[in-house]
Amino acid sequence: MTTLLMCELRDGVFHPAVPRVMTAANILGQDTHVLVAAEPSDPAVARLARLAGVTRVRCVSAAHYRDHGAENLAMLIAQMAVDYRHIVFPATPFGKALAPRLAAMLDVAPVSDVCEILGPDQFIRPMYAGDVLVTLRNRQPVCVMTVRPSAFKPAEALQAPAQIDEAPSGPDMGVSRLLARRLAVGGRPALSVARCVVAGGRGLGSKDNFERLIFPLADRLGAAIGATRAAVDAGFAPHDWQIGQTGQIVAPELYVAVGLSGAAQHLAGMRSAGLIVAIDRDVDAPIVKMADYSLVGDLNVLVPDLLAQLA
Ligand SMILES: Cc1cc2nc3c(=O)[nH]c(=O)nc-3n(C[C@H](O)[C@H](O)[C@H](O)COP(=O)(O)OP(=O)(O)OC[C@H]3O[C@@H](n4cnc5c(N)ncnc54)[C@H](O)[C@@H]3O)c2cc1C
CATH class of the missing domain: 3.40.50.620 (HUPs)
Structure with a gap:
């Protein structure tokens, strides 16, 4: 066999x-x-x-x-x-x-x-x-x-x-042809095998805010960046960063969730993470309830504070 x-x-x-x-x-x-x-x-x-x-x-x-x-x-x-x-x-x-x-x-x-x-x-x-x-x-x-x-x-x-x-070749089916392939560039680790992931959700409010807060936090932690479907749909992040049922599955040692509620379809992609840290203003959000550590409050204040602590 x-x-x-x-x-x-x-x-x-x-x-x-x-x-x-x-x-x-x-x-x-x-x-x-x-x-x-x-x-x-x-x-x-x-x-x-x-x-x-x-x-x-x-x-x-x-x-x-x-x-x-x-x-x-x-x-x-x-x-x-x-x-x-x-x-x-x-x-x-x-x-x-x-x-x-x-x-x-x-x-x-x-x-x-x-x-x-x-x-x-x-x-x-x-x-x-x-x-x-x-x-x-x-x-x-x-x-x-x-x-x-x-x-x-x-x-x-x-x-x-x-x-x-x-090995012997098979036939060319001739049904599809690659026209172009664009590689996403960046020095961050690949999401599917990253040891640390920082993920952002709709709570970040805009693409600018996503980049202003999530990018430096990920860089400071040497992390890959993920996003919820709501954040992707809103144009904050590209689709290949989506984590969840219809996105990528990740199992990092550390998962930092920022401004995302923890919908079942999102949890499906990250529930095997080792340590989960949630940053959200809603104490009743599912992600806050499942997290090992939560920072509850306004992410626009908490993330810069955290960055200052990590400096
Ligand atoms: C078939 C199907 C497949 C799906 N697949 C996926 C998938 O693969 N991945 C996925 O992620 N979703 C998926 N979804 C969508 C999913 O159901 C949720 O809609 C989505 O995950 C919600 O994204 P979110 O947590 O960013 O947004 P929300 O649920 O709106 O959460 C935003 C969070 O931000 C917090 N917040 C807002 N402002 C602030 C602030 N200033 N400070 C602090 N916190 C703040 C809020 O308290 C809230 O907890 C799917 C849905 C369906 C129906």
Whole structure:
């Protein structure tokens, strides 16, 4: 029995979720092959081959895989699926685009957002926006699953390099083409794997205030920045900063929530955080009730005070 893990690689760097999902794959207790759209000679492929537990790296270097389009990759993996018992994706936008397509092609139900692996066929995953954790047993011949990277520690790149080879290409489906990709620039850590997150909500009142208060606090703490859907909808922050049921899932050691109420759909994305600090004027807000520490009052006063204390 073998596991196939799909690696997200861009511009010569694999996504920080990959070593974490590799840890999950190791718990399945089988050989693990990693599939990557890259040349076998790519230095990132050599780094992948050293990750603990990887037994083989399979590269596809045909031009139609270069943009990581879900249609072509799903078809390729469907052709390879017969060799695998588990096909694992990170629960990132990349993995979430691939897993359901592949599952439909293989006529199986995908198992999404796995946050604990109890055995090769038994998993824990959240339901109802994280209010319920369900334990399920997979009885399908192949298990197509997405794994929450934040629930697993990264595998280390310590072992002697695993075998690297070129996998046979699949067809170019020709149904989509990447026109442009703009990388969000910034020196802050990636939200999905950050150890500290500062998140802002509608209570900040404006984009200017969001930037005036949240940016320096995040910089002072070395944190990634998150936002609620209300803050994103109001244009305070870009969509890729949204945390929650329809945004990113985070599990940092420290989560600082500023001017956000803690709606169930937001909590779904951050309830696994270690220490939660809420800054809000409403003592009855759900986030204040669930926080380990709360600063209750006007955020326009409290955040500058906190920044002064942290200076
Ligand atoms: C299907 C669906 C999916 C959704 N997915 C998501 C999701 O992924 N992520 C998400 O976040 N939401 C999501 N939502 C929206 C969610 O239900 C809430 O509407 C949203 O999270 C509220 O955002 P907020 O906490 O910023 O705003 P509010 O609930 O309006 O809270 C603002 C907070 O700011 C405080 N405040 C205001 N002014 C000040 C001040 N001067 N000083 C201190 N505190 C102040 C208030 O006391 C309040 O607690 C979803 C909703 C639906 C229906």
